[in-house]
Amino acid sequence: MLGLELSFIWAGIIAFAVLVYVILDGFDLGVGILFPFAKDERERDVMMNSVAPIWDGNETWLVLGGGGLFAVFPLAYAVVMPALYVPIVAMLLALVFRGVAFEYRWRTVRWKRLWDWSFALGSLVAALMQGIALGAIVQGIEVENRAYAGGWFDWLTPFSVLTGCAVATGYGLLGATWCNMKLEGRVQTHMRQLARPLSFATLAFLGLVSLFTPLQDAVYAERWFRWPTMVWTLAVPVLVALLALRLWRGLARGDDVAPFLCALGFFVLGFVGIGISFYPMMVPPELTIVEAAAPDESLLFTLVGTLVLVPIILTYTAYTYWVFRGKIDADEGYH
Amino acid sequence: MLTAEILARIQFAFTVSFHIIFPAFSIGLASFLAVLNVLWLRTRDETYLKLFNHWKKIFAVAFGMGVVSGIVMSYQFGTNWAVFSDRAGPVVGPLMAYEVLTAFFLEAGFLGIMLFGRKRVGDGLHMLATAMVAIGTLISATWILAVNSWMHTPAGFSMGENGQFLPEDWWAIIFNPSFPYRLVHMVLAAYLTTALVVAGTAGYHLLRDRTNPATRRMFSMATGMILVVAPIQIVAGDMHGLNTLEHQPVKVMAMEGHFESHPEGAPLILFGLPDQEAQEMRWSVEIPKLSSLILKHSLDAPLDGLDGVPRDEQPPVAIVFWSFRVMVTLGMLMLGLGLWSLWARFRGRLYDWKALHRAALAMGPAGFVAVLAGWITTEVGRQPWTVYGHLRTADSLSPLDASAVGTSLVAFIVVYFFVFGAGTFYLLRMMSMTPGTERMGLRDGPIRTAGITPGLSEDPRERSD
Numbered sequence: 001m002l003g004l005e006l007s008f009i010w011a012g013i014i015a016f017a018v019l020v021y022v023i024l025d026g027f028d029l030g031v032g033i034l035f036p037f038a039k040d041e042r043e044r045d046v047m048m049n050s051v052a053p054i055w056d057g058n059e060t061w062l063v064l065g066g067g068g069l070f071a072v073f074p075l076a077y078a079v080v081m082p083a084l085y086v087p088i089v090a091m092l093l094a095l096v097f098r099g100v101a102f103e104y105r106w107r108t109v110r111w112k113r114l115w116d117w118s119f120a121l122g123s124l125v126a127a128l129m130q131g132i133a134l135g136a137i138v139q140g141i142e143v144e145n146r147a148y149a150g151g152w153f154d155w156l157t158p159f160s161v162l163t164g165c166a167v168a169t170g171y172g173l174l175g176a177t178w179c180n181m182k183l184e185g186r187v188q189t190h191m192r193q194l195a196r197p198l199s200f201a202t203l204a205f206l207g208l209v210s211l212f213t214p215l216q217d218a219v220y221a222e223r224w225f226r227w228p229t230m231v232w233t234l235a236v237p238v239l240v241a242l243l244a245l246r247l248w249r250g251l252a253r254g255d256d257v258a259p260f261l262c263a264l265g266f267f268v269l270g271f272v273g274i275g276i277s278f279y280p281m282m283v284p285p286e287l288t289i290v291e292a293a294a295p296d297e298s299l300l301f302t303l304v305g306t307l308v309l310v311p312i313i314l315t316y317t318a319y320t321y322w323v324f325r326g327k328i329d330a331d332e333g334y335h
Numbered sequence: 336m337l338t339a340e341i342l343a344r345i346q347f348a349f350t351v352s353f354h355i356i357f358p359a360f361s362i363g364l365a366s367f368l369a370v371l372n373v374l375w376l377r378t379r380d381e382t383y384l385k386l387f388n389h390w391k392k393i394f395a396v397a398f399g400m401g402v403v404s405g406i407v408m409s410y411q412f413g414t415n416w417a418v419f420s421d422r423a424g425p426v427v428g429p430l431m432a433y434e435v436l437t438a439f440f441l442e443a444g445f446l447g448i449m450l451f452g453r454k455r456v457g458d459g460l461h462m463l464a465t466a467m468v469a470i471g472t473l474i475s476a477t478w479i480l481a482v483n484s485w486m487h488t489p490a491g492f493s494m495g496e497n498g499q500f501l502p503e504d505w506w507a508i509i510f511n512p513s514f515p516y517r518l519v520h521m522v523l524a525a526y527l528t529t530a531l532v533v534a535g536t537a538g539y540h541l542l543r544d545r546t547n548p549a550t551r552r553m554f555s556m557a558t559g560m561i562l563v564v565a566p567i568q569i570v571a572g573d574m575h576g577l578n579t580l581e582h583q584p585v586k587v588m589a590m591e592g593h594f595e596s597h598p599e600g601a602p603l604i605l606f607g608l609p610d611q612e613a614q615e616m617r618w619s620v621e622i623p624k625l626s627s628l629i630l631k632h633s634l635d636a637p638l639d640g641l642d643g644v645p646r647d648e649q650p651p652v653a654i655v656f657w658s659f660r661v662m663v664t665l666g667m668l669m670l671g672l673g674l675w676s677l678w679a680r681f682r683g684r685l686y687d688w689k690a691l692h693r694a695a696l697a698m699g700p701a702g703f704v705a706v707l708a709g710w711i712t713t714e715v716g717r718q719p720w721t722v723y724g725h726l727r728t729a730d731s732l733s734p735l736d737a738s739a740v741g742t743s744l745v746a747f748i749v750v751y752f753f754v755f756g757a758g759t760f761y762l763l764r765m766m767s768m769t770p771g772t773e774r775m776g777l778r779d780g781p782i783r784t785a786g787i788t789p790g791l792s793e794d795p796r797e798r799s800d
Contacts, residue, residue: 059406064440068432070420071428072432074421074423077412077413077420079417085414085735086739092410093750097750099402099403107761146498148417152736152738152739295495295502298428302428305433305436305437306436323456324447324451
């Protein structure tokens, strides 16, 4: 009984960590995706400086997602990682290219352009791979005898490519609205202009993914079209429409904060939708949350620290954002 | 024959070897920066501030490389060692989760303030942030070495019916028998590595200009650190070795190159060519009975050899034998450098003894080599096990094709050599600048000179220091 409750608490915590990751690193990767659209080096400098003090903390949530899964759902970790071998390795290498660019591009004149591209393409590939990984899990992973039983390219389907593009576009929107919030002058205007087409594209992808998700598994279709979970199916389009209207109004009026929050709202809604489809599976269609969970001793030992530490982490993370609040001063930095 | 197992092992060894270089440096450097900042705040001596700002930039680059190569590690357990992850996850997973929660977030959260925020938060909070980064690196080392040590000397668990290691006693798991020794040995190694880098850098600058107060201060602090830490490290290493003899005697047999048992006292083999096929040591140079004296503190104490160990439970002897000798030799040279600097200090020649400065420069990278050699000794020496005595490496693998692992291995090698090669070049170039060099000697980018900010005569980004 206790095991049941603990594993569900943990599924909630892992979901929370992944959501926080998407919220925090989404705009951060998005800034990288939009890097090639900047008009000159000065614009790229301020765009990068808007995330430079926080990117490292943002990516730590990705490590928590991996480390947390290893700790409390080792079986899920052991099954998902080999199944997604190619996208995960590609994502890790992309994050290498993107992460080092934060420092490297200040350390060279000759190769600065190279590290600009490394930042941009690294961010784009990482975002694509995260989306592909999501799609691959949604479409299901083959498990036999506590191990992945498929081939090393099973993840590659039209659906996973679709989710990959959806996430990359959505991150682009987050990046554009983040830049609109944090920057000033010509680059802000420019990013605000980009946010509008990106929002259309994001909504189109959101629609397509929603359309095809129920086709991936009968369980999803049943969730989506049967009472009472259908309430969500009905509510989501309405909520998305409201957010979209607020987003566009914010862009038109030149609001700083509202467009960014609305873009985050899209991700939160999509995320809850996935959660409703998955429950009570950890790795559909074979592994349930209970089956994948580590023994109670591991769950409890990790839970105690998590409940104490995560609020502390959120506090000092918020403090860091507070310290670096407001518009980016183009003349600030330490290099 | 390149099987999936061998390829996965090479990939892990390659990525973890690259990774450990950065923490080995940043653990020590974070503490060095904290000390410099304390000294600056206490004395208000500009030299300390100049050194802090100089090494801070170097730290940022090295730390960034450590972060990105570390993210790779946190996923590689699952991608390549899925069976290990499933079985050992309940025990080692929570320790790694605690590493993320107590250390990674702390470092990442306060790093931004340490690098960018002195003006925004003031000296006091900036000092706190700097200290938090340093403490974070140490907490991180503590957890990951608890994990690693548990895999060497597993304790506090039972075996579940599904093949999983089930945690029974967390205290016993964390404070497993080899953990305290390994932790002390590694943290000291990190301090020593950093001190050698700083001393080497200072030596390089002193050879060109012996009057700069910043480089003189660097040289004095770093050689003092080497003098204190090197002997402690040798003692700690010896204790770690005795602990290994107790818990992993086979590893010590490989380190010593003892293919034969010696019931009446074992010789210390200084050098030789291990031939594992023939199970003998060729061309060995030995000192009779000394190994027994070192390991058992008695000339006639019997020591078992690999002749009592089945061939399929022996580690690759040559690698372990040689990497151990590389580490020990470098350790002795470090001690020598420390003593030499002490002598120079007594004679008042610390800043103008060119041979000493050259020696320090030559020893600059020695810490990294010694750290790698030490890790190769302990990790190759515990083969063929991932969880010592309980789970074989061959049984820990993900169900992947050799082609998949081979492809990713090539990708990692190409990317790491390119990216971290460039990073190492930048680090060396930064170190070659005298502390206080504007913008680390870089001129403005070509675009900005084209007149976006015509009113600014100097680079504004330098100001927030």
